[in-house]
Amino acid sequence: MPLFNRTLSSVNYDDFADLYDHQYDLYRDDLHFYAGVAERVGGPVLEVGAGTGRVTAFLARRGVDVTGLEPSGRMIERARERAAQSGLELRLEQGDMQTFGLERRFNLVIAPFNALMHLYTPNEQVRALENLHAHLGTGGTFAFDLYLPRFGKSNTLRHEGETFYAADGRRTDVFFVQRHDKVRQHITTEYHVDTTHAGGQLTRRHYTLTQRYYTRYEMEWLLRFAGFEAPRVSGSFQGGPLEKGSEVMVFQTRAL
Ligand SMILES: C[S@@+](CC[C@H](N)C(=O)[O-])C[C@H]1O[C@@H](n2cnc3c(N)ncnc32)[C@H](O)[C@@H]1O
Numbered sequence: 001m002p003l004f005n006r007t008l009s010s011v012n013y014d015d016f017a018d019l020y021d022h023q024y025d026l027y028r029d030d031l032h033f034y035a036g037v038a039e040r041v042g043g044p045v046l047e048v049g050a051g052t053g054r055v056t057a058f059l060a061r062r063g064v065d066v067t068g069l070e071p072s073g074r075m076i077e078r079a080r081e082r083a084a085q086s087g088l089e090l091r092l093e094q095g096d097m098q099t100f101g102l103e104r105r106f107n108l109v110i111a112p113f114n115a116l117m118h119l120y121t122p123n124e125q126v127r128a129l130e131n132l133h134a135h136l137g138t139g140g141t142f143a144f145d146l147y148l149p150r151f152g153k154s155n156t157l158r159h160e161g162e163t164f165y166a167a168d169g170r171r172t173d174v175f176f177v178q179r180h181d182k183v184r185q186h187i188t189t190e191y192h193v194d195t196t197h198a199g200g201q202l203t204r205r206h207y208t209l210t211q212r213y214y215t216r217y218e219m220e221w222l223l224r225f226a227g228f229e230a231p232r233v234s235g236s237f238q239g240g241p242l243e244k245g246s247e248v249m250v251f252q253t254r255a256l
Helices: 017-024 031-041 054-061 073-085 122-134 216-225
Strands: 045-048 066-070 091-094 106-111 136-147 163-165 171-181 186-196 202-212 232-234 248-254
Touching (some): 031 106, 031 136, 054 066, 122 216
Parallel strands (some): 045 066
Antiparallel strands (some): 136 248, 163 171
């Protein structure tokens, strides 16, 4: 069966935790944006799809009252380990943004770095957005970012310079193949991660990640349907306009 015909309920990030940190530990483009919104709006803040705590820890270190929601136990473990290394304790809850229920209400909900791309059907999207709305008080802010749908060559093994070197001489290369299901708006990336050991021996691990991409106006309508006001959309974390060359769509809206 072709990969893109698989039924998806959610992607299992448990398998993905190690690779994720390698790839995105140094990604910092969005950190000051989310810290700025948190400072402007004030806490408490809920981050959905907190992953290994990249953004959660950045906010917590700045004194923001932040709770991270994350379905993957392994990602949460990683977040705690990483935070503990710098003496930080994070408030993390295991849960799915479609179904979680916390008693607390938040002034700000954030979903950084494509977290909403793990909602694969209109029902999943509306369920999640309505649940996030329910966790915000009226007038509460919701901010998130998504990459603009623009893809490289499909069905071709690619390497885009992702090579990591470990202290013990191991070298890890990330190769990937992408498959695009235009009808479902799914992009599936199959990673082949090769580690070459000091003696020349090679080990390979496979990871598969499917994301559901959005167009700008589709997201605007989804937000309005779920009870949010028309969003402010920009094409960068610095607030520039969304234009042809933009790589991200940054949304800010409020609960009506
Ligand atoms: C691309 S990562 C972003 C992680 C983190 N926000 C960051 O910026 O580094 C997306 C995260 O969303 C989580 N996720 C997937 N499905 C989810 C769901 N239904 N509810 C909440 N989080 C989900 C994944 O487990 C993963 O950790």
